[in-house]
Structure formats: structure tokens, C-alpha cells
Amino acid sequence: MKRWALFLPFAIFVLLGFLLWRALYLDPKDVPSALVDKAFPEFNLPTLIDKKPRNVADIKGQVHLVNVWGTWCISCRVEHPFLVKLAQGGVRIVGVNYKDDNDAALKWLDDLGNPYVFSVDDEDGILSMDLGVTGAPETFIVDANGIIRHKHQGPITAGNWGPLEKIWLELSAQASTAIKTGE
Amino acid sequence: MLRPLFFMASIFFAFQVQAIVDGHEYPFTDGTYVENYTRAQLFRELAEELRCPKCQNQNLADSNAMIASDLRRELYKQVKAGKEGNDIVDFMVNRYGEFVLYNPKIKGITLVLWFGPVALFLLALLIFFMVVRSRRKQSKQDVKDNVLDAQELQRVQQLLHKSEQEDK
Numbered sequence: 001m002k003r004w005a006l007f008l009p010f011a012i013f014v015l016l017g018f019l020l021w022r023a024l025y026l027d028p029k030d031v032p033s034a035l036v037d038k039a040f041p042e043f044n045l046p047t048l049i050d051k052k053p054r055n056v057a058d059i060k061g062q063v064h065l066v067n068v069w070g071t072w073c074i075s076c077r078v079e080h081p082f083l084v085k086l087a088q089g090g091v092r093i094v095g096v097n098y099k100d101d102n103d104a105a106l107k108w109l110d111d112l113g114n115p116y117v118f119s120v121d122d123e124d125g126i127l128s129m130d131l132g133v134t135g136a137p138e139t140f141i142v143d144a145n146g147i148i149r150h151k152h153q154g155p156i157t158a159g160n161w162g163p164l165e166k167i168w169l170e171l172s173a174q175a176s177t178a179i180k181t182g183e
Numbered sequence: 184m185l186r187p188l189f190f191m192a193s194i195f196f197a198f199q200v201q202a203i204v205d206g207h208e209y210p211f212t213d214g215t216y217v218e219n220y221t222r223a224q225l226f227r228e229l230a231e232e233l234r235c236p237k238c239q240n241q242n243l244a245d246s247n248a249m250i251a252s253d254l255r256r257e258l259y260k261q262v263k264a265g266k267e268g269n270d271i272v273d274f275m276v277n278r279y280g281e282f283v284l285y286n287p288k289i290k291g292i293t294l295v296l297w298f299g300p301v302a303l304f305l306l307a308l309l310i311f312f313m314v315v316r317s318r319r320k321q322s323k324q325d326v327k328d329n330v331l332d333a334q335e336l337q338r339v340q341q342l343l344h345k346s347e348q349e350d351k
Contacts, residue, residue: 028239031236031279031280031282033280034276034277034278034279034280034281035278099249125253129253129254129257129278130278131278132236132278132279132280133250134236134237134250134279135237135248135249135250
């Protein structure tokens with residue numbers, strides 16, 4: 001037997017060790033979304049506050065964050081102040097109020113501030129199902145053409161906004177050049 | 184006389200079939216007996232084969248997560264309406280990705296999953312036979328090395344002869 005072959009078991013051990021070590025830092029909940037790069041699903045839902053019907057056309061034309069939230073969701077309360085801050089900074093956020101109590105949701109917006117351009121009332125969770133939502137909060141970055149470009153699971157915080165901001169800025173820049181060239 | 188007729192009739196006319204999944208009853212009533220029966224069966228199969236997207240290691244039948252009960256309800260609705268199993272699976276995959284399938288389809292990204300173990304087994308077999316062959320070759324070589332040529336044989340005989348004489 002050749003001499004190098006004696007090192008084969010050691011090499012396999014190192015490889016396996018590396019893979020297992022890497023796996024320690026992977027998040028098994030970070031499931032790839034089936035909807036990235038697909039069109040935002042059709043919907044027709046009333047808004048939370050003025051009950052005006054909204055559909056997918058209402059989120060086209062500009063880059064939006066679509067944020068799925070509910071008053072029953074504790075992490076939503078964690079991320080809410082940051083969303084308010086983002087909205088003040090000019091980020092357009094659309095809310096999807098996921099299987100929630102109407103009065104509780106309205107009180108929440110009154111008490112904690114309303115970062116949303118509008119929130120639709122997804123009482124039966126139909127839109128959320130079409131979005132493949134597994135739990136709140138979840139946030140989608142949707143470009144000006146209504147295509148979902150990114151999905152973020154869990155609360156958005158100052159700590160993890162960085163990479164999301166980059167995507168948002170890129171898409172916004174694309175949208176404004178498209179407007180300038182009249183596309 | 185009447186009984187077989189009754190039985191036949193019950194097959195072709197509406198008859199309720201119950202699927203019991205995780206203690207909950209899911210009645211199927213909309214079709215004929217045969218349809219209801221196959222739908223109940225399909226519902227049970229899919230509830231066990233589809234994975235809860237939230238809880239990772241439970242299927243829809245086992246999980247108590249909100250999303251799992253929503254999806255169970257959706258599944259029930261679709262099966263009850265007579266939708267095909269494949270269409271329902273597509274519905275789920277379009278929303279939650281391949282992840283929801285405990286029985287993933289064979290395609291580019293799942294090839295390693297499906298054939299990885301077989302490939303590893305074949306590799307192990309290959310290594311095993313290579314080792315066996317090289318050892319067999321080695322032992323043949325050893326035997327060959329141990330066969331004495333004429334000169335060596337003569338010397339051995341001389342030595343033996345000598346020692347015999349010395350013993351005397």
C-alpha cells in the first residue's frame with residue numbers, strides 16, 4: 001500500500017470535523033424561501049385602520065418592506081421601535097396583520113406608533129399562507145415591480161439591518177434610475 | 184336479498200368516511216363512498232408526509248404549531264374539494280419550498296440526498312476490494328519470494344547434510 005493512503009483516515013476525519021464544526025454555526029431554522037425572486041402574491045384585503053381594500057398594485061412603483069406582524073407575537077414588540085425608526089428614515093413599510101384581533105392591533109399602533117404606510121388585515125391568514133409565512137415576524141423586501149427580493153425571518157434590529165439595508169438601497173437605486181430613463 | 188343491494192348502494196351514494204389524524208376527526212362527506220374513502224386516505228397520507236415548516240422535525244399530523252394547524256385545515260379543505268395529491272403538494276412547495284416534503288422529489292438539488300448514501304456505499308465497496316486485491320497480490324509475491332532457487336536448495340541440503348553428520 002502506498003504511503004499516502006495511510007493518511008486517508010486522518011484526512012476524512014479532518015473533513016468530517018470541519019463539516020460538523022461548520023454545522024454548529026448554521027441556523028436550521030433559516031430555511032430558504034420558495035418565494036424569493038417571485039412576484040408578490042395577489043391579495044385583496046381591507047386595511048386595518050380605514051378598511052379600504054388594497055391589492056398587490058398598491059405595493060408596486062416603489063420599494064417596500066412587507067412586514068408580517070401580530071399583537072400576539074412577542075418578537076414583533078421587540079422589533080417595533082426599530083421599524084418606527086426606519087419609517088421615520090424614509091423606508092416604506094407595509095404591514096400584514098397576521099391572524100390578529102382588530103382592536104388589539106389598533107391599540108398597538110396607537111400606543112407604540114404606526115410605522116406602516118398601511119397594514120392589511122389578514123384575519124384568516126390567507127395572504128400569509130401565500131407568502132409561506134411560518135411565524136411572525138417575517139419581513140419581505142419587495143422591489144418596485146412587485147417582485148420579492150429577500151425574506152428575513154425574525155425581528156429586524158439595529159444589529160441585523162445592515163445587510164438588509166444594502167439590499168434596500170440597491171433596489172431603491174434601481175427603481176429611481178428606472179423612473180429617470182422612463183422604463 | 185336486500186342486503187347486497189344496500190351495500191352496493193352505499194358504495195355509489197354519499198357516505199361519510201372519517202379520517203382521524205392526531206385525535207382530530209376529519210369527516211369526508213362530499214363525494215361517493217369510494218371518493219370519500221380515497222380522500223380520507225389521501226388526507227392521512229399527506230398529513231404524515233408533509234413537514235411542518237415551523238417545527239422542523241414534525242409532520243403536519245403531529246405538530247401543534249399554529250402554522251401546522253392552519254396548513255392541516257388548508258389540506259383538509261383541498262382534499263375535501265377533490266384536489267389531486269400532486270396539486271396539493273405543489274401548492275405547499277410553491278409556498279414553503281422543498282423543505283416541507285419528507286419525501287423530496289428527485290432533482291438537481293436533492294440528488295446528493297437521494298443517491299449520496301448509495302454512492303458512499305459503492306465507494307466503500309470499491310476500497311474494500313482494492314485492499315483485498317492488493318493484499319492477495321502481496322501474499323502471492325511473498326510466496327514467490329520464498330521459493331528457493333537451485334543454488335539455495337543445494338546450500339540447504341549441504342547444511343542439512345552437515346548437521347546430520349555432526350549429530351552422529
